[in-house]
Amino acid sequence: xxxYFASIEQQADPKLRGKPIGVTGRPTExxxxxxxxxxxxRFDVWTGMPVWEARKVCRSLIFVPGHxxxxxETTKRFLGILKRYTPKIEVFSTDxxxxxxxxxxxxxxxxITLARRIKARFREELGPCITSTIGIASSKTFAKLIAKRHxxxxxxxxxxxxxxxxxxxxxxxxxxxxxxxxEKHLHRMGVRNLADLGEMPIDLLKREFGVYGLFLKxxxxxxxxxxxxxxxxxxxxxxxxxxxxxxxHLRTYSLALHVLRDLCDKVGRRMRKLGYVGRTVHCGxxxxxxxxxxxxxxxxxxxxxxxxxxxxxxxxxLSAIPQRPKIVNNVSVSVTQLVPYRESPISLFDNDQRKEKxxxxxxxxxxxxxxxxxxxxxxxxxxxxxxxxxxxxxxQMTGEDVRGGNSGExxxxx
Amino acid sequence: xxxxxxxxxxxxxVYRRGAxxxxxxxxxWRDERYKVSETFFVHRERNGENTYLCYSVGSGRGRxxxxxxxxxxxxxxxxxxxxxx
Numbered sequence: 001x002x003x004y005f006a007s008i009e010q011q012a013d014p015k016l017r018g019k020p021i022g023v024t025g026r027p028t029e030x031x032x033x034x035x036x037x038x039x040x041x042r043f044d045v046w047t048g049m050p051v052w053e054a055r056k057v058c059r060s061l062i063f064v065p066g067h068x069x070x071x072x073e074t075t076k077r078f079l080g081i082l083k084r085y086t087p088k089i090e091v092f093s094t095d096x097x098x099x100x101x102x103x104x105x106x107x108x109x110x111x112i113t114l115a116r117r118i119k120a121r122f123r124e125e126l127g128p129c130i131t132s133t134i135g136i137a138s139s140k141t142f143a144k145l146i147a148k149r150h151x152x153x154x155x156x157x158x159x160x161x162x163x164x165x166x167x168x169x170x171x172x173x174x175x176x177x178x179x180x181x182x183e184k185h186l187h188r189m190g191v192r193n194l195a196d197l198g199e200m201p202i203d204l205l206k207r208e209f210g211v212y213g214l215f216l217k218x219x220x221x222x223x224x225x226x227x228x229x230x231x232x233x234x235x236x237x238x239x240x241x242x243x244x245x246x247x248x249h250l251r252t253y254s255l256a257l258h259v260l261r262d263l264c265d266k267v268g269r270r271m272r273k274l275g276y277v278g279r280t281v282h283c284g285x286x287x288x289x290x291x292x293x294x295x296x297x298x299x300x301x302x303x304x305x306x307x308x309x310x311x312x313x314x315x316x317x318l319s320a321i322p323q324r325p326k327i328v329n330n331v332s333v334s335v336t337q338l339v340p341y342r343e344s345p346i347s348l349f350d351n352d353q354r355k356e357k358x359x360x361x362x363x364x365x366x367x368x369x370x371x372x373x374x375x376x377x378x379x380x381x382x383x384x385x386x387x388x389x390x391x392x393x394x395x396q397m398t399g400e401d402v403r404g405g406n407s408g409e410x411x412x413x414x
Numbered sequence: 415x416x417x418x419x420x421x422x423x424x425x426x427x428v429y430r431r432g433a434x435x436x437x438x439x440x441x442x443w444r445d446e447r448y449k450v451s452e453t454f455f456v457h458r459e460r461n462g463e464n465t466y467l468c469y470s471v472g473s474g475r476g477r478x479x480x481x482x483x484x485x486x487x488x489x490x491x492x493x494x495x496x497x498x499x
Contacts, residue, residue, distance in 0.1 A: 012455035070455065127455065
């Protein structure tokens with residue numbers, strides 16, 4: 001989808017159409033812009049830019065607070081449209097999907113006709129402002145590359161006979177999965193474009209990048225064998241975690257502990273929702289804005305999905321900090337070594353069983369009356385996250401609704 | 415400029431078979447009838463066990479934000495943007 005959040009805002013409010021807009025979390029100078037409209041993108045702006053900087057670059061920029069409910073609804077709707085064509089849909093992020101249409105394309109004549117048809121459905125059912133770009137290729141990486149080149153509101157197709165030319169003319173940084181660090185590394189090795197990458201000996205790439213070298217070699221040869229993984233077959237999670245960058249008024253150690261308790265609560269709830277228990281708890285504190293990061297992990301005797309136990313494990317970890325820090329900028333907690341709940345042993349102790357029943361009851365209340373309907377008392381000791389903060393709703397969505405989506409600047413699921 | 419209103423209203427809607435949400439045709443607010451010329455956006459919101467359908471619609475030169483409590487079938491006019499273009 002093109003300029004997704006911004007185009008949804010323009011669809012909902014015609015006054016914003018044709019104007020440079022930036023979607024923000026909070027309307028403060030410290031906030032960041034999570035999406036720019038097409039009109040704003042003509043200026044030198046980038047996603048994640050601080051509000052003050054965006055204002056400087058584009059004086060006419062209109063800041064619009066985000067409406068996560070609208071984005072969630074639109075994602076559900078466009079996925080609903082796509083499901084009419086194939087069930088083989090991999091949700092890559094809130095606004096990006098891969099579809100395997102190999103079997104379906106014949107029914108529609110050719111891929112371009114099918115792409116046009118999908119775009120027409122989008123226009124009709126989502127509105128004229130919410131546009132999309134479709135990239136068609138024989139693999140995911142190259143479909144994404146082609147889509148990027150035809151933005152906005154375009155259709156791009158890569159035929160097999162065009163691959164060689166594409167490899168010779170495409171800089172490595174253009175490929176999804178090759179970020180600035182890998183790009184620098186490749187430049188040092190004399191690799192500038194994809195064709196150079198394809199000529200690199202596989203052993204050398206494996207030595208420099210580990211197993212990722214195999215992916216890089218494939219891309220250099222125009223091969224990406226990773227299949228489209230339908231949303232119904234998403235692999236089991238390896239970890240469940242949350243982190244939060246603290247606003248200035250919460251940066252003391254004692255308040256950070258309250259935030260940590262809340263994050264443990266969220267982790268526990270998410271694990272129970274997903275049906276997993278875990279043994280290894282990792283807790284991290286960033287001490288000061290540019291200060292050191294303290295992070296350790298501990299392994300419990302038995303796996304758990306109980307937030308209280310996760311919190312106690314975190315406290316044990318934090319007791320290893322030699323001196324109580326004055327400033328804490330970021331708090332994170334995650335649980336790994338996950339196993340499905342139904343495969344974990346049932347505790348024979350009454351207390352554990354009672355705690356488990358209590359957690360289920362709390363989950364039940366939250367499912368019915370909302371996440372904030374029942375909460376740990378300490379969470380009331382610091383200001384709750386206001387509803388308008390972007391990510392509030394996305395954060396509460398289950399993995400089934402949207403996978404891989406960024407939940408905004410606060411309380412990022414890990 | 416968007417102005418918050420939060421007042422109950424009467425609404426004229428059509429429940430069309432297969433449509434994802436009721437189609438809003440007109441509403442009455444402060445004894446005045448507003449014919450909906452365009453529906454810009456409709457989304458669903460949840461607050462606890464309550465589900466709402468939120469409409470952003472155009473009537474005349476104004477834009478209106480309305481909310482339907484799907485449980486109670488009650489309509490509210492949430493906000494008004496007098497000059498929408």
